[in-house]
Amino acid sequence: MKAILFRQPGPASVLELSEIPRPQLENPDEVLVKLKAAGVNPIDTKLRQRGTFYPELMPAILGCDGAGVITEVGSEVTQWCVGDEVLFCQGGLGKRSGTYAEYAVVFSHCLARKPQPLSFTQAAALPLVTITAWEALYDRAQLQPGQRVLIHAGAGGVGHIAIQLAKLSRAEVATTVSSTAKAEFVKTLGADLVLNYRETGWQGELLAWTGGEGVDVGFDTVGGATFSETVALVKPYGQVVTLLEPGPETNWKLARRKNLQISFTLMLTPELDNLKSAQVHQAQLLQQAIGWVFSDYLHIEVAKTFPLGAVADAHQFLESGQGLGKIALVI
Structure with a gap:
């Protein structure tokens, strides 16, 4: 063969x-x-x-x-x-x-x-992207109707499925993208707030969307500095789910201060x-x-x-x- x-x-x-x-x-x-x-x-x-x-x-x-x-x-x-x-x-x-x-x-x-x-x-x-998004949002975060979730890289493989699964659970979705074409794509999937991370001030726009509180759930599909960024944008007692290992710059003190629940998803473990x-x-x-x-x-x-x-x-x-x-x- x-x-x-x-x-x-x-x-x-x-x-x-x-x-x-x-x-x-x-x-x-x-x-x-x-x-x-x-x-x-x-x-x-x-x-x-x-x-x-x-x-x-x-x-x-x-x-x-x-x-x-x-x-x-x-x-x-x-x-x-x-x-x-x-x-x-x-x-x-x-x-x-x-x-x-x-x-x-x-x-x-x-x-x-x-x-x-x-x-x-x-x-x-x-298979891989759907199982990953499902385990992150449903099994780990146990996303609930009415909650607000930030999904990074919403136009990607995992991200575009995650947006749809979040909307199916009747959550409100904010997502980051890197271009106008990707912004238009995620809107067709139901994203409520689209943030171009290449533009300054997107974090402030997200916080304004939540009345300054931060989102209930942050889903990090990128890793590295994005994980720390997500910790800062999730409200106290909220949840952060990541697919990758947090970088050395992670502000664990802030995560602890906010009483966040941190979860990992690696669908390859089985x-x-x-x-x-x-x-x-x-x-x-x-x-x-x-x-x-x-x-x-x-x-x-x-x-x-x-x-x-x-x-x-x-x-x-x-x-x-x-x-x-x-x-x-x-x-």
């Missing part, structure tokens, strides 16, 4: 289109999926730059998101059949092979069912630590989100697609920050 091999850290050009043997089922609860599309995420570019979590297992196949058709099932798999169309988030971290390939072996409990009208490209773009029950939970919430997509309550924006062999171009496009929503590979 064709696959993109990653042999050593470096620029996008290190990703090689190669011919390798088709993977085989190794456990009775696995299925073989013929992939039709794969999502491209920031975690992929970070692993490409610095190396995978398992450098001793190189070369690796990157890609956490996938969608395709089941072509083989293990002896203990009862809920899935050959021909079923599925999507999933599994692999791509250096231990299990990822989705930058024509086939992938997937544990059956990680699968969600793809509705027929949903394209494979949309399906492959959905994959890294082999937590089957957590993987089952993620597949279930993904299935619920798919129902919302099918009912037009939730929209997955695919900014651009690339063929498998042009994965280096896909990485460069993602790193440029130009796109709205997600990027996908068509296999």
Whole structure:
């Protein structure tokens, strides 16, 4: 089969289109999926730059998101059949092979069912960002109707889903963007207050929107200095959820003074630590989100697609920050 091999850290050009043997089922609860599309995420570019979590297992196949058709099932798999169309988030971290390939072996409990009208490209773009946004806003922050939430980078993969999930919970949403085009995009998703972080004074505009109190929930999808900035914009007894490790400049005294609840969201933990029950939970919430997509309550924006062999171009496009929503590979 064709696959993109990653042999050593470096620029996008290190990703090689190669011919390798088709993977085989190794456990009775696995299925073989013929992939039709794969999502491209920031975690992929970070692993490409610095190396995978398992450098001793190189070369690796990157890609956490996938969608395709089941072509083989293990002896203990009862809920899935050959021909079923599925999507999933599994692999791509250096231990299990990822989705930058024509086939992938997937544990059956990680699968969600793809509705027929949903394209494979949309399906492959959905899992990682949707699970991440869901866990951050619903599981960690437990966002409530009427609360005000600040979502950073609202036009990005996680951000554009987070805006919609927040609106579905009847919260009021402020979000940061970096351009006029991105501002117009997030407005179509329901954002109540759009803040261009390249313009001075946006923090004051946010505080004015909350009557000087600050938001109930701050969702940091950027990390570094943005985390400290978010702490300053959340009201006392509020919540901050972050996807990344706070930087050394973090004002923890202010967070403590305001009695903030700080939460972390890393949706890859179940994959890294082999937590089957957590993987089952993620597949279930993904299935619920798919129902919302099918009912037009939730929209997955695919900014651009690339063929498998042009994965280096896909990485460069993602790193440029130009796109709205997600990027996908068509296999």
